[in-house]
Amino acid sequence: MISTPQLVASACLVLVLLWLRRRSLTHKLPPGPKPLPILGNALQMPTQRGWLTYAEWAKNHGDIVYVHIFGQPLVLLNTLEMANDLLVKRSLIYSDRARMVMAGELAGYAEEMVFSNYGDRLRDMRKLFHRELNSPGLDKYWPLHTDASRNFVRNLWDGSNQIEEHVINFGGSLILEAVYGYHAAPKNDEWIKLSQDVMKSFTSASEPGAWLVDFIPALRYIPKWFPGAGFRIVAEVWRDEHLRFVHDPYFWSKANQDRVTKPNFATTVFDEHAGNPPAKVEECLRWTLTSIWGGGADTTVSTIMSFFLAMGMFPDVQRRGQEEIDRVIGSNRLPEISDREDLPFIEAISREALRWNPVVPMAPPHKLTQDDEYLGYELPAGSLVLVNIWSILHDEKLFPDPFDFKPDRFIDNPVASKAVSAAFGFGRRICPGVQFAETSIFIAIATALATSNISNAVDETGNPMSAVDLKYSSGNISHPPPFRCGVKPRSITAACLLAASVADASEC
Template sequence: MLDFTTVILSLIALGLLVTVRRIASRYATRALPYPPGPKGWPFIGNLLDMPRTKVWETFTSLRGQYGDIIYLSVLGQPMVIVNSAQIAQDLLDKRSSIYSDRPRMPMAGELCGYIDTLPIMPYGQRFRVTRRLMHQFMGTRTTVEKYADVEEEETARFILRILRDPRSESLEEHVRKMTGGLILKIAYDYTTQEDDDPFVKAADLVLEQFSATTAPGAFLVDLVPPLRYLPDWFPGTGFKRFARICKKEMDKMIDEPMQWARRHQTDHADRPTFVSMHDRDMISDEDQYVFKMAAGTLYGGGSDTTVSTIYSLFLALALNPDVQKKAQAEVDHVVGLDRLPTLKDREELPYIEALVKELLRWNTVVPTGIPHRLTEDDTYGGYFLPKGSIVIANVHHMLHDEATYSDPEKFFPDRFMPADGKPAEQDPLTMCFGFGRRICPGRFVAETSVFLICAMVASVLNVSKAIEDGVVVEPVFEIDGATITHPKEYRCSIMPRSAKAAGLIYASVELNK
């Protein structure tokens, strides 16, 4: 029988062996090189390589020299830029357990107060609870189908606003009312006002501020966090005043719809709202806070991205009349001329599905996603990826990569329609809503909403280039923004396809009053 001393010595020896192996493994791993990237300057590293606008273009340009995985260091902060969908899936999907955290964002997260909203919330218990709440509410296509009547009603109201005011200058406002109205209805059971709805305006402002404050490299305090402690009178601290404005507007957007919902709460057993589904279960202060922030994230985050996609639809149709004709022909054949399309028609409208996918690919709404943070040392393709790295997926390049999409700048829904033995091109839904445990929880609401609008626009409207003084105005597709982008304002002509088609919209809205 082994004596006590022998057992202790054996355990010590085993412990030393494990430690030595870990150290050896660490040194062997670290012996691997970082991914290639531009040479930085002493102390500041690649700070001067970080652009303030259209960062996806810079990352794509760097890809031409350094490849699909690039390493940067900014003031000592390691960054990994991923330009390949396959690499993004290998790391962010398959290794999500160590790639699901968010980097510290002093400006947006701590100063503006967005840190407890799902998009930039650190990975942990609060994140998991928030995700679970959202998944229960809208995490599958089946759960989203419960709200088909709301989506169809809000879409018809949107088309009616266009019929009453078809000016292209008003189009984006119509889109914002529709997307805001849909989210407010399913989250809080709130019906938006037709003129200057305060909740919609609040969400628009907060999303604009969120996009500005989360853009990579937009604020020096994100690269030098101690700057947040400088006194307000110190030169260059204007970011602190802006952050206080953002925090005030964010609190207003979060609190006021929730207060309204609790004053007017009704119980829809067949179609619960987010508030009625979860509010009674939120007992502790922590539960109440997480629930309130989850509802606000659903409302705020679900509107602006869809606005950009739908606004790009009318530009795409104006620039591509052949696409519009194909969409109209399919809807006319399947739905007919005596009713409006519904979600029940979805399986019979493959070209409309392809149109949705092409919109999401062509106009990449979140071109560099929201950065992930690596929580452990990792290796990939013979490269060393250090713990703490900020990992950015260049989604815009992935969706415009010539190796994946033929003629990627062309708007061509047929690329997703297999024909003559040729397979469809890669589905953009695998990239445009993010990766891994950080994939957008509202993606099914978003794609369902975009599908309905595409189908109903094809059924009721004709979109074409505007004509002014007998001259055709050529619209230009150009995106603008930071974390969330939008097509720049453009001109187009929007007309009803027929008096009968317009009448279907008027009748539908009247029935739902």
């Protein structure tokens, strides 16, 4: 039987060994800003546009930076090479997700694909996603992409100058139709509005370092009336919104299979199970559809808004894109998705819209599941690994003059073309909807340039926009600052072609 003195001695020995390991590890950790006792780097963590702060830290400490918040280690990666070395080549131990108390547990996003731990459930969702919304099955959705893009551009000519409203409706309506078979209202659709509200909440709830409860999980149990517990009240509102977001369109689609738009993702799976999938399949399907709807609508909106902003600021790029369309397509028809390989400059504009100001400037945190060593540094198990996508896509070695909108950087440049895929994440957590998103962005851009002139990008006070001074919104999903620009038909012929394609002869 072990005596009390032996137990005390053993406990002391364990504490000493842990202290010695920590001390030895500290000398091998990557460099970073000096932490405070107990708090670590909590007071140094940025609350707005963290990617800019992390890029500055990289200049001072190196491209791999280590910080910790209340003992929680964070590893910040600022180059494409590092992200590939760890998240791609060592994906087996870098593919888990962090525990996000605010977003995952309190606001209810834990079951979403982006927050799911790496395991069978996530693999099942990704498998279902890949089967339906990546080649070779993607081309069956081409007519939806094409029709949505033409309606979208035609609506831009209404003279209201509400570009963002139309872009939001385009992104939301396309996803809702492809995923649930739901045909959204032309304006003020309740589910598109719900998706915008939910994605704003998601962006706030999941911003790294924004919520103390993510680093001190016990705070989730403090009473709502307690000073400083307002985050719990906010989380309840977000949770209620999210539950509607998850369940309402799914059960509407299931109950209205006789009148949904086809093809759509939900119907494909319903038909495989005679309209009544087993509980496990239904749970996987519901959360997969939710992840597509939430992730696809808002990210597409940001990229296409960046395109319109860039065209209003860089007229020479717009002119060259229109010249390529005129040369390849002519003036007697509108672009199709099948024209994509023949329009390399339009494809380059699409890639530059993704790179210029990336939709997701910081990749959602990966979690390291075991101790690792990299470049002579020890990376402790449990570390949250954050990739600065903004920094990668503004690396002057890969993308000279990174603040300028230069599609030419992707012409005959496979290195740059491959590097821009960082916008969609890394390794086993890369966005599974890459092909669907790229198709949507391409056809919207091609249709807009074929039929419209975009001019005079100005801010809310009427001043011209500056590429260097642009301040995109903070959060996991970043949007351009408010702006206005003119969007008018290029010609009577273009107006007639577009009007005919949407069964509207008013322009002719």
